[in-house]
Amino acid sequence: MHIGAGHHCVRDLLSFFLSFESSSTSFESTPPSSSSLPKDGSNYFQARYESLLNMYHSHFVTSENEKKNYTGNLKAAIDSFPFPLLPLNCFCFCFIILIDCEHFFVQIHFLFCLSFLFRQIDAFCNELLGLSLSLFSKEAFLSIIISFPLLVFNRNFHCRYFFLLKLPNVSQIFVFRFIEMDHFLKLLPKLTPQLRKGDCGKIAVIGGSLEYTGAPYYAASSISRLGADIIHVFCTPDAAPVIKGYSPDLIVHPGMSASSILPKLPRMDAIIIGPGLGRNPSLWPLLQELFQYVKKEEVPFVIDGDGLWFVSEHIEHFPRQMVTTVLTPNIVEFSRLCKSALGEEDVLKIKNNSQIQHLAAELSRKMDVTIYMKGEVDLVVTPNGEVSKCSTDSSLRRCGGQGDVTAGSLGLFLFWAKKNPGNDWTSAHHEAGISSSWLVRTAGRRAFEKHGRSMNTPMLLDEIPKLVRDVETREMKDIVHTDSSKH
Ligand SMILES: NC(=O)C1=CN([C@@H]2O[C@H](COP(=O)(O)OP(=O)(O)OC[C@H]3O[C@@H](n4cnc5c(N)ncnc54)[C@H](OP(=O)(O)O)[C@@H]3O)[C@@H](O)[C@H]2O)[C@@H](O)CC1
Ligand SMILES: Nc1ncnc2c1ncn2[C@@H]1O[C@H](COP(=O)(O)OP(=O)(O)OP(=O)(O)O)[C@@H](O)[C@H]1O
Structure with missing residues (x-):
């Protein structure tokens, strides 16, 4: 897929990744056509962001306070992002990789930041858009390269989900969440x-x-x-x-x-x-x-x-x-x-x-x-x-x-x-x-x-x-x- 050629390309890319989110068959799923995306991109992605947040809460966050903190951090990071001023190497993006080790499916969810990106990018020029997406895709690619050896070579990597999330203010908070727990699990002797x-x-x-x-x-x-x-x-x-x-x-x-x-x-x-x-x-x-x-x-x-x-x-x-x-x-x-x-x-x-x-x-x-x-x-x-x-x-x-x-x-x-x-x-x-x-x-x-x-x-x-x-x-x-x- 060619990245960074303009507005339509963004839509294609988004629809491609969103197809993973809606499908459990991950890479084998067929990307929906760009025309199947709703006209009002901003509301659509806002809704996706909310649904992902809810999913996150229902899986991992228990107390109300934690919910508030998490949501607060995330929204603050997204809202405070000074898009035109930020140097490109600090470009705001976020992605989550969910790996179900047991079935060896990988699903990529580039959601809530994409919703943000989409809203912002829509308002800016194509040139900037192109550069941004290149960076974005590079990070995504790297994350996959990093995740696979973890799965393949570390047999004790029992975790069901490996989250990778990057934002300027809450950068890498979740990166090793389960790896840390995994150290613990790995040490327990088999009975x-x-x-x-x-x-x-x-x-x-x-x-x-x-x-x-x-x-x-x-x-x-x-x-x-x-x-x-x-x-x-x-x-x-x-x-x-x-x-x-x-x-x-x-x-x-x-x-x-x-x-x-x-x-x-x-x-x-x-x-x-x-x-x-x-x-x-x-x-x-x-x-x-x-x-x-x-x-x-x-x-x-x-x-x-x-x-x-x-x-x-x-x-x-x-x-x-x-x-x-x-x-x-x-x-x-x-x-x-x-x-x-x-x-x-x-x-x-x-x-x-x-x-x-x-x-x-x-x-x-x-x-x-x-x-x-x-x-x-x-x-x-x-x-x-x-x-x-x-x-x-x-x-x-x-x-x-x-x-x-x-x-x-x-x-x-x-x-x-x-x-x-x-x-x-x-x-x-x-x-x-x-x-x-x-x-x-x-x-x-x-x-x-x-x-x-x-x-x-x-x-x-x-x-x-x-x-x-x-x-x-x-x-x-x-x-x-x-x-x-x-x-
Ligand atoms: N139930 C039991 O049996 C328990 C037993 N324990 C055992 O007790 C033994 C002694 O251990 P310990 O840690 O109390 O002694 P120690 O190193 O002298 O430190 C105390 C001194 O440090 C100070 N202080 C403390 N924090 C500070 C800070 N952030 N910044 C600055 N200052 C600070 C504090 O000053 P204060 O506030 O009292 O003026 C105090 O003077 C040890 O064998 C341990 O295993 C414990 O495990 C507890 C449960
Ligand atoms: N400010 C802190 N915030 C969060 N966790 C902390 C903080 N201080 C210590 N801990 C956690 O509490 C645990 C015990 O650390 P602490 O400093 O109380 O040890 P200690 O003074 O030697 O304890 P003890 O009373 O047994 O002598 C550590 O595992 C540490 O992770």
Whole structure:
């Protein structure tokens, strides 16, 4: 098809693409003739836009607020588009590709932006129109080229729909929506009658003290709900009966000496240290021996909470080449690490996300370890400079304990990710990080939608079983505003 020759060509192109929308046979459908299009193009495409929006809402958006936000963003982007002023390389277009992987049909819906385009283009000269459409078609072509290898080469790409949507203001919001969920799905081990106890994970959580009994429980409980077989909690003797009382599911070992803990570690598939650990200086020898053990045995290892406090306090003794290790700081823990490792003061005053990302990359490189930085956007940064960002909608509540769920689930995901023969440690860290972030944020959001400001971490934990089941049956109807990308 020749593109860009003028007004009639636009109509042909539109009718060609619209035929896909109305037909389920995708590429095999015959394009309707341009004369079959209604005379009043503007109203026609406005109606198509509305219907697509409704379709989007009915499939993926649940709450009224989300509907408003989505519609608002979209309309604002479309309405505020300064057509004559915008440089061509920022040309406003939007397209959605719906891929039904199971039947391998591809349907292309170039709808609501086409409605916009049509209205605008009608009023402008043919020359500009021609250039615009060339750009438009190039993007469409590229998107198809990108989508097919994903389908063909990634067997785990289970998603039913892959959305690609581009607008100036909400650019790429939806691009990796389902890929992010797919990371999570891909890591879940297949349950078969041949599995034996322990195959899905034997995980150690080291933490729990008189003051903090909730934190190790949250970490351990998230691991249990995700499907690990055995969870050991190592904590101080006074915390042990309390933690045991929370759940008979957990194996709780009182005592924090290296000599009592280390002999039990060779049977563990991943180790998480820090949630509720406390800051008793007598714990430092345990951490030092643990670092050496993890480095030698290459066990998936997560350092969180007070574990990070010890690392900051003894930064000069933190070993290099901890290839299996992920540090999971919140902003306060991050600022402590930056201060001790990079000499950076006042990190808490930084409000600019890209500056934080830059610092996280520097910290990761300097410490030679992966950093999973929690915040409004979660960042997974590996020492080679790769960054994964996850900004899936999460809870608006910042109640304590959500980071403990991150640390626990991350430990288990690291074990699962590394078992995948295609993964080296770097890719395992990114895959596990994205999965953990998606899990905590989505479970948190669901809990928040139900309970509002009364939401707390046990409520988030209660969302995990349903969430896992929904993902496995791909019944996700409420994923909105996901932005996860790797640079
Ligand atoms: N139920 C349980 O058992 C739970 C136990 N937990 C466990 O508790 C242990 C300690 O962890 P932690 O994160 O509370 O201690 P820490 O690193 O000193 O940070 C607190 C300090 O940072 C500050 N601050 C906070 N945010 C800030 C911000 N955005 N910007 C700036 N400042 C900010 C805040 O200052 P404040 O507002 O109080 O003046 C405060 O001084 C750890 O083992 C963890 O696992 C938790 O998991 C929760 C559930
Ligand atoms: N401002 C934010 N907006 C949205 N999500 C956030 C925000 N801050 C943190 N989160 C999410 O909440 C989760 C926990 O992060 P948080 O910063 O609360 O950890 P933490 O302080 O270590 O938690 P804990 O209370 O367990 O110690 C992370 O997965 C992160 O994605």
